[in-house]
Amino acid sequence: MKFTISALATAAALTALPGFAQELVLSIGSRGYGPAVERNIERYAAENPDVSIEWNKVSDVPGETRKLYVTGLTAKSPTPDIYAVDVIWAGEFAQRGWLEPLNGLLDEATIDAFNPSLLAASTVDGEVHALPLYADGIHFFYRTDLLEKYGLDVPQTWEEVLAASQTITEGEGNPQLYGFVSMWAKIEGLFMNWLAFANGNGGGFYDAEGNVAVNSPANIEATQFMVDLLHEHRITPDSILNARPDDARTLFQQGRAAFLMVQDFVHAPLSADNSPVAGKFDFTRVPYFEGHEDANSTTMGGWFLGINPNSDNKEAAADFLAHFTAQEQQLTAAVEDNRAPTIPGIYDNDAMKGNAVLAKFGKNYDYGVVRPSAGSGSKYPRVSEIMQLEITNALHRQKTVEEALNDAQAQLDALLSE
Amino acid sequence: MTNMTSPLDRRRHLTGMAFITPTMAVIIAILVYPILQSIVLSFGQSSIDGSEPYSFVGLKHYATLAGNERFWNSLWVTLVFTGLSIPLELAMGIGLAVLLNEHFRFKGIARLAVLFPWALPTALNTLMWRWMYNTDYGLFNAAALQSGIVDRPINWLGDETLAMGSMVVVAVWKTSSFMALIILAGLQSIPRELYEAGRMDGMTRWQEFREITLPLLKGPILVALIVRSMDALRTFELPFNLTDGGPVTATESLSLYAYKVIFDFIEFNYGAAIVVVQFLVIFAMSLLYILTLRNKD
Numbered sequence: 001m002k003f004t005i006s007a008l009a010t011a012a013a014l015t016a017l018p019g020f021a022q023e024l025v026l027s028i029g030s031r032g033y034g035p036a037v038e039r040n041i042e043r044y045a046a047e048n049p050d051v052s053i054e055w056n057k058v059s060d061v062p063g064e065t066r067k068l069y070v071t072g073l074t075a076k077s078p079t080p081d082i083y084a085v086d087v088i089w090a091g092e093f094a095q096r097g098w099l100e101p102l103n104g105l106l107d108e109a110t111i112d113a114f115n116p117s118l119l120a121a122s123t124v125d126g127e128v129h130a131l132p133l134y135a136d137g138i139h140f141f142y143r144t145d146l147l148e149k150y151g152l153d154v155p156q157t158w159e160e161v162l163a164a165s166q167t168i169t170e171g172e173g174n175p176q177l178y179g180f181v182s183m184w185a186k187i188e189g190l191f192m193n194w195l196a197f198a199n200g201n202g203g204g205f206y207d208a209e210g211n212v213a214v215n216s217p218a219n220i221e222a223t224q225f226m227v228d229l230l231h232e233h234r235i236t237p238d239s240i241l242n243a244r245p246d247d248a249r250t251l252f253q254q255g256r257a258a259f260l261m262v263q264d265f266v267h268a269p270l271s272a273d274n275s276p277v278a279g280k281f282d283f284t285r286v287p288y289f290e291g292h293e294d295a296n297s298t299t300m301g302g303w304f305l306g307i308n309p310n311s312d313n314k315e316a317a318a319d320f321l322a323h324f325t326a327q328e329q330q331l332t333a334a335v336e337d338n339r340a341p342t343i344p345g346i347y348d349n350d351a352m353k354g355n356a357v358l359a360k361f362g363k364n365y366d367y368g369v370v371r372p373s374a375g376s377g378s379k380y381p382r383v384s385e386i387m388q389l390e391i392t393n394a395l396h397r398q399k400t401v402e403e404a405l406n407d408a409q410a411q412l413d414a415l416l417s418e
Numbered sequence: 419m420t421n422m423t424s425p426l427d428r429r430r431h432l433t434g435m436a437f438i439t440p441t442m443a444v445i446i447a448i449l450v451y452p453i454l455q456s457i458v459l460s461f462g463q464s465s466i467d468g469s470e471p472y473s474f475v476g477l478k479h480y481a482t483l484a485g486n487e488r489f490w491n492s493l494w495v496t497l498v499f500t501g502l503s504i505p506l507e508l509a510m511g512i513g514l515a516v517l518l519n520e521h522f523r524f525k526g527i528a529r530l531a532v533l534f535p536w537a538l539p540t541a542l543n544t545l546m547w548r549w550m551y552n553t554d555y556g557l558f559n560a561a562a563l564q565s566g567i568v569d570r571p572i573n574w575l576g577d578e579t580l581a582m583g584s585m586v587v588v589a590v591w592k593t594s595s596f597m598a599l600i601i602l603a604g605l606q607s608i609p610r611e612l613y614e615a616g617r618m619d620g621m622t623r624w625q626e627f628r629e630i631t632l633p634l635l636k637g638p639i640l641v642a643l644i645v646r647s648m649d650a651l652r653t654f655e656l657p658f659n660l661t662d663g664g665p666v667t668a669t670e671s672l673s674l675y676a677y678k679v680i681f682d683f684i685e686f687n688y689g690a691a692i693v694v695v696q697f698l699v700i701f702a703m704s705l706l707y708i709l710t711l712r713n714k715d
C-alpha cells in the first residue's frame with residue numbers, strides 16, 4: 001500500500017512540474033553520421049534544456065532500417081519523432097504520407113537554403129517532406145604502398161584495374177590477398193555497383209531518350225566484365241557475392257585486398273589510428289571503361305531527415321530538425337567528419353579550406369549518377385529488387401548476362417506500365 | 419425426458435460459459451480474426467493508409483501467384499527444407515533421448531546442455547552460425563584451409579546447394595533437442611516391467627529398442643513431428659538471418675517471400691494470398707498427421 005501511495009505521489013509531482021521535459025526520439029544509424037549525431041544532440045540540449053533527445057540507433061544496412069520504418073509507419077506509431085530516410089525512399093515515403101510536409105512547420109528561408117536538386121527528391125505536390133542531411137557516393141579506394149611496390153599508376157579504367165590486380169596478386173603470391181572487393185550481396189549496394197559499371201561503359205538504366213534500357217549492348221558488356229572479374233580472372237573473392245559494404249571494408253582494412261569500391265563512410269574507419277591500412281591508401285573516382293572518360297560512373301546516395309506525421313511533438317521535432325541540419329552543424333560535420341554538406345554556401349566557407357578529402361569527394365560527385373528512384377516513385381523498391389535479382393542471377397551464372405538483363409528489361413517494362 | 423434442463427443445470431452451464439468466454443475472446447481476437455482478415459485481404463485490393471477503399475477482385479492475386487516462378491520456388495524451398503530437416507531431427511532426437519534416458523554421472527548437466535541450443539532464440543543462434551560459416555573469417559574455412567583439405571575458401575552461404583545444406587545443419591542442431599525432450603518424456607512413461615519381460619525372453623538391446631521402445635513411442639513422435647513440421651513450414655528467422663533467402667532465391671522460404679512482398683514492396687493483398695496458401699499447406703500437413711494418429715489408435 002505504501003508503495004502505491006508513493007508512486008501516486010511521484011506521478012502527481014511529475015505532472016505538476018512546470019515545463020515538463022519534452023521527449024523526442026531520433027532514429028538514425030551510427031555509421032554514416034555517427035560522431036555528428038552525438039555532437040548535434042549535445043549542442044541542441046545545451047540550448048534547450050527542457051527537451052530530451054533519445055537517439056535510437058537503427059541498423060546501418062538501409063534495407064533493414066526500411067523494414068523497421070515500414071512496420072512502425074504502417075501501424076501509425078508515434079515514435080520515432082524524427083527519422084533518417086535514404087534518398088531513394090524520400091519520394092516514396094512522401095507519396096505514402098509517411099513524412100510530414102515541412103512547409104507549414106519551418107519558415108521558407110530555412111528550406112530554401114538547401115541544394116534545390118536534393119530537395120527535389122523529397123518534394124511531392126510542391127511540398128518538401130524531408131531535409132537533406134548529407135550527400136555521398138561510391139569511390140574507388142586503392143593501396144598506395146602496393147601500387148608503388150609494383151611501379152603501377154593509379155588505375156583509371158577497369159582494364160587497368162584488372163591488369164594491376166593481376167600484377168599485384170601474382171607478385172605477392174599470397175592466396176589471402178585479393179585484387180578487388182566490393183558489395184555484391186543481393187542488396188541495394190549491388191544495384192549501385194551495377195550502375196557504376198554500366199554508366200562507366202556508356203550505358204545506364206535509361207537510354208539517351210530516357211527509356212528504360214537495361215539490356216543495351218553497353219550494359220551487357222559491362223555486366224559480363226563483372227562476371228568475368230569473379231569467375232574468369234578470379235581477382236575478387238567468392239565471398240564478394242555475400243559482401244555488404246562493411247564486409248568489403250573489413251577485408252580491405254585488414255590488408256587483404258588491393259582495391260575497394262564502396263561509399264564515403266569507409267574513409268573514417270580506414271584512416272583511424274588503429275587501422276592496419278592507415279596512411280597506406282588513397283581514393284579516386286570510380287573507374288570507367290576505355291574510351292568513356294567522361295562517363296558519370298559515381299553512383300550517388302545521401303540521407304534525409306524527416307518528421308513522422310504521427311509524432312505527438314511535431315513542433316518540437318521541427319525545431320530540432322532545423323537545428324540539426326543548420327549550416328553551423330553541417331559545417332562542423334564537413335570539417336570534422338568529411339560529410340558532404342547539402343547547403344551550397346558551406347563549400348565557400350573559410351573553415352572548409354584545407355579539407356582535401358572532402359574536396360576530392362566533391363570532385364568525384366561531379367561524375368555523379370543518381371538511381372532511378374525519382375522516375376519510379378513508389379515502384380522503386382520493386383525496380384531495385386528486379387535489378388538486384390537478375391544481376392545476382394548473372395553473377396551466380398544461373399543465367400547468361402544477356403538472359404538476365406533481357407528478363408530484367410521485360411519485368412521492368414511490365415511493372416512500369418502498370 | 420427430452421427437456422431435462424433444470425435451473426441448476428442451466429446455472430452450471432452459464433458458469434461454464436462465463437469461464438471460457440474470456441479465453442475464447444482472446445483466441446478469436448489474436449488467432450481467428452487475423453486469419454479471416456488475411457483471407458479477406460487476399461481476395462481484394464486496398465491500400466494500407468485507407469486512401470484506396472477495399473474492392474473485391476476475386477482470385478486475381480491467386481492467379482498471379484500461380485504464374486509466379488518466385489512463388490513456386492519459395493514453396494519448393496520450404497518443402498525441401500522441411501523434407502530434409504525433419505527426418506534428420508527425428509533421428510537425432512531419438513538418439514539423444516535414448517542416451518539421456520540411461521543412468522550416468524552428470525546426467526542432469528547433460529540434459530541441460532542438450533536443451534541449450536533450443537533455449538536460445540533462433541535469430542541469435544543463426545547469427546552465431548553465420549560467423550562460423552563466414553567465407554573469409556569463419557571457423558569452418560579456417561579449419562578446412564589450415565588442414566589443407568581445400569586451397570580456396572568454400573563459400574558456404576554463397577553456393578545454392580551448400581546454402582541449403584548449411585541451413586538444414588543449423589535447424590537440426592537447434593531443434594533436435596526439442597524432439598529429444600518430447601521423446602524422452604515418452605520414454606520415461608514406458609513401464610520397466612516390459613524390458614524385464616523382454617530380457618527374460620532373451621531379447622538383445624536392439625530388439626528391445628525395436629520391439630518395445632519404438633512402438634510405444636509412436637504417440638510422442640507424432641506430436642513432435644506435427645509441432646516441428648508446422649515450425650519448419652513457417653521457417654523465417656533462419657533464412658532471414660543466415661542468407662536472406664540467397665544466393666539468388668535458393669533459400670527463400672514462403673514466409674520470407676511473403677515478408678518481402680509485404681514489407682519491401684508494400685503489397686498487402688498479394689502478400690496475404692501467399693500467407694493463405696501457406697496456411698493451407700500447413701493445415702493439410704497437420705490434417706495428414708492427425709488422421710495417421712487416429713488410425714493408429
